[in-house]
Amino acid sequence: MIAFNLLKIDNPAMTASLKSILTLTTLFFINACGADNSADSVWRELSLNNTVLLTLPHGKVVIELAPQFSPIHVAQFSQLTQQGFYDQTSFYRVIDGFVAQAGPKDGSKKDRSVPLLAMEAEWQTDKKWTYTSVQENDLFAEQTGFKDSFALGYQASNDGNTGKAWLTHCPGTVAMARNNEADSASSHFYFVIGQAPRYLDRIMTIFGRVVYGMQHIQAIQRTEVVKGDYAVDHRDFTKIVSMQLMSDVTKADQIHIEVENTESTNFADRLVKRRARDSAFFYKKPPPVLDVCQIPIRSRRVK
């Protein structure tokens, strides 16, 4: 049901049982996966098994899932998606500049039917683990960078060989909501729609990111208003028309996306240029630093 990406092989966060599944399915999915992270490949094709089509009343959105970083969350989200669980649910908590959150009615039978998930907000890295570095001494992390087009934070251990890494809450990331307890996420999820709430890093599980149609996420009806303004009627909340794995969408309606390969030399060059700001527009140079959440990762539609 879920295609495991080859990249997951060296992911130390993976549980033993998932590793077994992976061993069995790796060969089968080599082609379906379609990932090409070689240094000379500017673009990376997204697997249809690993891509979600979210249809909103006002537009279509494509999400890339991140099973290499949060396999259990992706597995559950994919399964619910295939069951049509999210169809007709509402974005019931939408705060401008912060998040757009959706899910079934709190405490309903449907809501309680879904198993709770163990946190997958960060993972241990070994000395073979690599990423594309962006910035040292970022306000929220010792190091920032990208892996597989996902923005991340990294903190080395004292031994210098191992460390901890985590996906970071940039605009467009998709994460699972939870109650106060760490391992209390189930089906409710949110998109980040404003300035990166990095204080949620490492305590919320990010499991995907928007790769197409982010403007439609930004147009979701806000549910919270400023004091003194008219409340928004819940009947006006934005509903999910449907949520489908792209591989389950009829061929004619599939949206095929490629994203910038952040492991490429091309991307590394782009980071160097972005930091240097050599264009004549910069008559005075900004500090030579990069906010990992302010580096747009390009997508292109190939079909």
Place this chain on the structure above:
Amino acid sequence: MIAFNLLKIDNPAMTASLKSILTLTTLFFINACGADNSADSVWRELSLNNTVLLTLPHGKVVIELAPQFSPIHVAQFSQLTQQGFYDQTSFYRVIDGFVAQAGPKDGSKKDRSVPLLAMEAEWQTDKKWTYTSVQENDLFAEQTGFKDSFALGYQASNDGNTGKAWLTHCPGTVAMARNNEADSASSHFYFVIGQAPRYLDRIMTIFGRVVYGMQHIQAIQRTEVVKGDYAVDHRDFTKIVSMQLMSDVTKADQIHIEVENTESTNFADRLVKRRARDSAFFYKKPPPVLDVCQIPIRSRRVK
């Protein structure tokens, strides 16, 4: 025509001629201005002379102008607004996660009719100058903070008594666009609609910020699409229905806004709490740092 806020008195960026105007108008505007930045006042009422009503086809937006930081830009923008200059112009450069930019047709007679503006992107501070501090060693600035609800960066001079301060490009800020030359802005302006492009700080003049209806700015039609997608027809670009100084709007249609007084003890307390993250939700504490662009400044509608 433009109400000068009392706070401007101690703004060293102000030109001599504007100071003269201020001296003449200060008494007159004491009441119209309505600012109350005393430490025990949680809210600050916005002057109708210093507030702009932007009517979009899909909603109403209120902008607070910042004459105390960029008087010349505010004067020109206000004058153009009162002339109906922006009515029916389009948001012709709208890039998701970055900016929504509007203005007259490039190179048109209307476009060329507007005087160029000298940059007002930063100002010198003296030792009496104060602000509400937020964070040291921010990625882009030695210090960050707020003054009059505007986010800013600050860098002390070697003498420790003086320094430079600048408004910073948080989501919702309004700034004047320009060509490559520093002093080439005239009438084209942009809203920041994504992760703060802080590399534009100090080289672009910010002159206001959205205090109401930001969700409508986020819903402006994007004009740039991903590669391989259908181009957006220019007839579908979002048009400005009207742009008016709030004081010129008929009473029944005025929107009166108060914003959080960032000079208040209440706000200082809120910063302490936000940094500490003491709620049970934070089962593991994030780093005790604050991104100045990720601190929502509350607004409320009072009429």
